[in-house]
Amino acid sequence: RLVENGERYTVGVLVQANYGARDLLRIDGVPVGREIGPDVVPAHRSGKRAVPPRTTTEGSIIVVLATDAPLLPIQCQ
Numbered sequence: 001r002l003v004e005n006g007e008r009y010t011v012g013v014l015v016q017a018n019y020g021a022r023d024l025l026r027i028d029g030v031p032v033g034r035e036i037g038p039d040v041v042p043a044h045r046s047g048k049r050a051v052p053p054r055t056t057t058e059g060s061i062i063v064v065l066a067t068d069a070p071l072l073p074i075q076c077q
């Protein structure tokens with residue numbers, strides 16, 4: 001994403017999310033997880049449905065944010 005505020009800066013974000021049930025996967029509002037069966041991409045749970053993320057402690061999420069904007073460390077919190 002380009003941000004302009006007198007000068008031009010770039011902001012990029014990468015998110016790796018690994019939690020939830022496949023049939024709950026939506027991309028741009030489309031329930032694509034229902035179309036991607038275990039015959040296409042095998043699940044490590046061998047077909048079992050994962051517990052929804054609000055009640056599970058399984059899974060992980062990693063977020064990496066990068067920018068060339070001049071920020072102080074306190075502004076990154």
